[in-house]
Amino acid sequence: MRPMIQRPRGTRDFGPAEMAKRSQVERAMRDACHRFGFGEVVTPTFETAELFTLRSGPGIVDEMYVFKDKGDREMALRPEITASVMRFFVNDLSTQPRPLKLYYVGNCFRYENPQSGRYREFFQIGAELIGSKNPETDAEVIALAVNILRSAGLEDFVVRIGHIGILKSMVKDEIKDEKVAADVLRLLDKEDFDAMGDLFDARALPRNLFDKIAAYADVKGDITVLNNLDQTEATEHIKEVFDVLKIYGIEDCQVDLGIVRGLDYYSGMVFEIDAPKLGAEKQVLGGGSYTLSELFGGEPVFSTGFAIGIDRMMLAIEAEKPVEVPPALDAYVVPAKDDMRKYAFGMVARLRSQGLKADVDLMRRNISKNLKYASSVGARFAVIVGKEEMAKRSVMLRDMKSGEQTLVLADEVGSEIAKRIG
Amino acid sequence: MRPMIQRPRGTRDFGPAEMAKRSQVERAMRDACHRFGFGEVVTPTFETAELFTLRSGPGIVDEMYVFKDKGDREMALRPEITASVMRFFVNDLSTQPRPLKLYYVGNCFRYENPQSGRYREFFQIGAELIGSKNPETDAEVIALAVNILRSAGLEDFVVRIGHIGILKSMVKDEIKDEKVAADVLRLLDKEDFDAMGDLFDARALPRNLFDKIAAYADVKGDITVLNNLDQTEATEHIKEVFDVLKIYGIEDCQVDLGIVRGLDYYSGMVFEIDAPKLGAEKQVLGGGSYTLSELFGGEPVFSTGFAIGIDRMMLAIEAEKPVEVPPALDAYVVPAKDDMRKYAFGMVARLRSQGLKADVDLMRRNISKNLKYASSVGARFAVIVGKEEMAKRSVMLRDMKSGEQTLVLADEVGSEIAKRIG
Numbered sequence: 001m002r003p004m005i006q007r008p009r010g011t012r013d014f015g016p017a018e019m020a021k022r023s024q025v026e027r028a029m030r031d032a033c034h035r036f037g038f039g040e041v042v043t044p045t046f047e048t049a050e051l052f053t054l055r056s057g058p059g060i061v062d063e064m065y066v067f068k069d070k071g072d073r074e075m076a077l078r079p080e081i082t083a084s085v086m087r088f089f090v091n092d093l094s095t096q097p098r099p100l101k102l103y104y105v106g107n108c109f110r111y112e113n114p115q116s117g118r119y120r121e122f123f124q125i126g127a128e129l130i131g132s133k134n135p136e137t138d139a140e141v142i143a144l145a146v147n148i149l150r151s152a153g154l155e156d157f158v159v160r161i162g163h164i165g166i167l168k169s170m171v172k173d174e175i176k177d178e179k180v181a182a183d184v185l186r187l188l189d190k191e192d193f194d195a196m197g198d199l200f201d202a203r204a205l206p207r208n209l210f211d212k213i214a215a216y217a218d219v220k221g222d223i224t225v226l227n228n229l230d231q232t233e234a235t236e237h238i239k240e241v242f243d244v245l246k247i248y249g250i251e252d253c254q255v256d257l258g259i260v261r262g263l264d265y266y267s268g269m270v271f272e273i274d275a276p277k278l279g280a281e282k283q284v285l286g287g288g289s290y291t292l293s294e295l296f297g298g299e300p301v302f303s304t305g306f307a308i309g310i311d312r313m314m315l316a317i318e319a320e321k322p323v324e325v326p327p328a329l330d331a332y333v334v335p336a337k338d339d340m341r342k343y344a345f346g347m348v349a350r351l352r353s354q355g356l357k358a359d360v361d362l363m364r365r366n367i368s369k370n371l372k373y374a375s376s377v378g379a380r381f382a383v384i385v386g387k388e389e390m391a392k393r394s395v396m397l398r399d400m401k402s403g404e405q406t407l408v409l410a411d412e413v414g415s416e417i418a419k420r421i422g
Numbered sequence: 423m424r425p426m427i428q429r430p431r432g433t434r435d436f437g438p439a440e441m442a443k444r445s446q447v448e449r450a451m452r453d454a455c456h457r458f459g460f461g462e463v464v465t466p467t468f469e470t471a472e473l474f475t476l477r478s479g480p481g482i483v484d485e486m487y488v489f490k491d492k493g494d495r496e497m498a499l500r501p502e503i504t505a506s507v508m509r510f511f512v513n514d515l516s517t518q519p520r521p522l523k524l525y526y527v528g529n530c531f532r533y534e535n536p537q538s539g540r541y542r543e544f545f546q547i548g549a550e551l552i553g554s555k556n557p558e559t560d561a562e563v564i565a566l567a568v569n570i571l572r573s574a575g576l577e578d579f580v581v582r583i584g585h586i587g588i589l590k591s592m593v594k595d596e597i598k599d600e601k602v603a604a605d606v607l608r609l610l611d612k613e614d615f616d617a618m619g620d621l622f623d624a625r626a627l628p629r630n631l632f633d634k635i636a637a638y639a640d641v642k643g644d645i646t647v648l649n650n651l652d653q654t655e656a657t658e659h660i661k662e663v664f665d666v667l668k669i670y671g672i673e674d675c676q677v678d679l680g681i682v683r684g685l686d687y688y689s690g691m692v693f694e695i696d697a698p699k700l701g702a703e704k705q706v707l708g709g710g711s712y713t714l715s716e717l718f719g720g721e722p723v724f725s726t727g728f729a730i731g732i733d734r735m736m737l738a739i740e741a742e743k744p745v746e747v748p749p750a751l752d753a754y755v756v757p758a759k760d761d762m763r764k765y766a767f768g769m770v771a772r773l774r775s776q777g778l779k780a781d782v783d784l785m786r787r788n789i790s791k792n793l794k795y796a797s798s799v800g801a802r803f804a805v806i807v808g809k810e811e812m813a814k815r816s817v818m819l820r821d822m823k824s825g826e827q828t829l830v831l832a833d834e835v836g837s838e839i840a841k842r843i844g
């Protein structure tokens with residue numbers, strides 16, 4: 001035999017049992033988007049590499065799958081989808097009535113050594129609300145994120161909301177060297193205060209600035225922690241966001257002014273959601289308000305968005321309780337003898353036309369092998385078509401869980417199964 | 423302003439209106455797969471390039487997006503998904519009970535100059551039934567294909583069924599040079615009999631073989647055309663496939679012994695489906711029975727499968743009649759004055775929790791601008807929250823189609839809308 005061809009490292013195959021769970025969860029998440037008035041967009045899987053370096057800086061190139069197009073242009077498999085949505089907006093949607101509420105579900109790619117829980121191809125659901133930065137649009141986007149996670153079945157998660165504005169202006173006002181300012185923000189994002197202290201020493205930056213930044217970034221807790229701060233546009237904005245969230249029935253959010261988000265174009269509210277059951281790698285969502293369209297050749301437009309890592313979210317859901325899906329088959333039709341075979345094909349066709357998930361012996365097996373197959377593929381009922389039963393215009397309906405068998409009129413077996421599975 | 427970043431040539435962005443149609447059709451197609459007992463699989467978007475050259479020959483490399491992995495291995499964006507499904511089968515699923523019934527929905531890539539209706543990234547739905555080559559498994563796969571197209575809403579299509587066995591053995595028995603035999607089959611696939619004649623002349627192949635091949639490839643029509651041929655294993659197989667299809671309620675299939683399918687690993691039944699309304703580029707589906715697993719390092723296993731081009735199928739459906747989708751929004755809540763705003767947020771939260779697709783003014787606009795927005799985003803109803811109405815614990819429900827307005831109790835507006843949209 002030839003050597004086996006392997007799946008590329010860091011990628012995955014998903015079989016039917018896992019896909020049944022994932023697509024049930026995905027449907028629930030999409031329905032949440034639609035209830036919030038968000039419409040789906042699909043953009044190409046690859047884009048010009050420039051789109052992503054404009055968004056994330058040249059460093060991203062090392063983390064992307066890059067290849068040449070026919071026209072010798074550099075293309076990249078998308079590492080994220082927000083940039084594509086904003087490019088689509090700038091190209092074709094900028095004259096649409098605002099706010100534009102868009103969501104996406106798709107695969108993304110990162111070119112790195114695979115680690116536990118991090119894959120080279122991974123899946124995201126995300127949303128962008130384009131055209132506004134009111135507290136109510138920020139709240140709407142956070143509420144959508146919460147509703148997606150709840151609809152997906154996740155119960156235990158923590159929403160942390162901050163505001164990047166003050167920290168950014170604090171750093172940029174007082175550190176004139178742009179590179180150093182960016183480094184400080186990057187270390188803040190990582191919460192690496194030791195390295196930040198070293199940087200302050202190396203650059204002889206004022207120690208009281210360090211203390212001011214560290215104290216601000218450490219403001220965490222319920223909404224009342226804001227009462228200890230000077231009242232600014234940012235604190236008032238966050239309070240209003242919390243007000244609207246409360247009306248939306250979302251009451252247990254946390255303030256966290258230490259959220260920085262790596263990327264430069266975040267400008268106002270930022271938020272993250274953790275699923276504590278995941279342990280160290282607990283963040284399942286990141287988002288915030290930003291302006292990005294002008295980078296891609298459009299007018300500056302305020303937007304708020306987020307992306308949820310579906311893979312990590314599935315782990316979080318399953319850490320709470322297994323996702324339950326309906327049986328793969330409602331009925332498996334078994335001809336007792338060869339001369340019942342054609343009748344069995346007619347029966348399965350009828351069950352399917354009644355909307356049931358039904359299958360039939362295609363391997364010309366005997367009854368006991370067929371029942372074994374029916375059980376192994378997870379059929380809820382077996383419908384046994386035999387000579388004696390047919391003489392009574394009936395079939396034997398076997399409950400594959402209990403083993404109980406009932407004689408049912410052939411014309412009624414579909415409705416009988418529908419009744420029993422509810 | 424910066425120059426606008428463009429979408430890569432030959433790719434597409436899909437906006438909410440188009441995605442609403444595509445995902446409604448996709449759901450209907452997936453449901454058909456589940457009714458037939460097929461389970462979904464998802465495989466990586468890129469694979470080792472070798473997987474596809476093994477399946478389709480080295481020529482495919484020029485038509486693929488190829489790039490290097492970290493380990494300097496050559497990877498390719500998948501040009502099709504059957505090879506990946508069979509690789510997955512060989513790697514992980516070969517001990518599963520058979521038949522294995524798998525389907526996929528996914529994007530594929532071809533590296534070529536874009537033409538009308540052909541894109542560099544395109545979408546397929548397909549299925550593979552692994553582990554059998556009975557006439558009933560072939561019929562089951564054809565029946566699934568027909569049911570997918572019917573569920574998608576396509577009415578006018580033609581199923582043509584052939585058998586590659588006889589033609590292949592005819593050519594290979596009589597033309598000993600393998601390359602020449604392959605060229606003959608390739609020209610047959612294209613129905614290019616002129617070029618085939620030239621090849622016969624150039625190679626001094628017997629003219630009566632040409633006539634025999636051409637006559638056989640020209641056998642087309644209803645099932646009775648087989649009565650004029652010698653009875654062989656192939657003709658009997660096709661007749662049995664037609665018998666089972668008839669029991670399945672699929673009666674109008676055509677015989678077409680000229681179907682060759684380009685690829686070498688097809689071994690028995692082959693079939694294609696055309697949508698005549700598409701004109702010259704009318705084929706929406708190709709499939710057949712094959713053995714492929716041994717190429718990827720597994721035991722030889724008979725399989726039958728097909729792939730449907732979703733893009734072309736959408737064109738065919740829309741050529742018959744526009745796909746109708748429900749309104750994007752059931753309700754859009756409009757606060758008449760600023761002090762009604764919070765009440766409006768509460769109202770939209772309630773409507774959403776009742777399962778309605780609902781939105782609310784997030785831009786602090788006046789009533790007439792809000793109604794214009796509601797209309798432009800396709801809301802079915804507007805819910806106007808005003809001071810006078812609130813005094814009566816009521817809201818004004820405006821039918822956005824008729825313009826008719828009704829005073830409805832605030833507590834009942836959700837159920838009233840649900841009732842009216844059915």
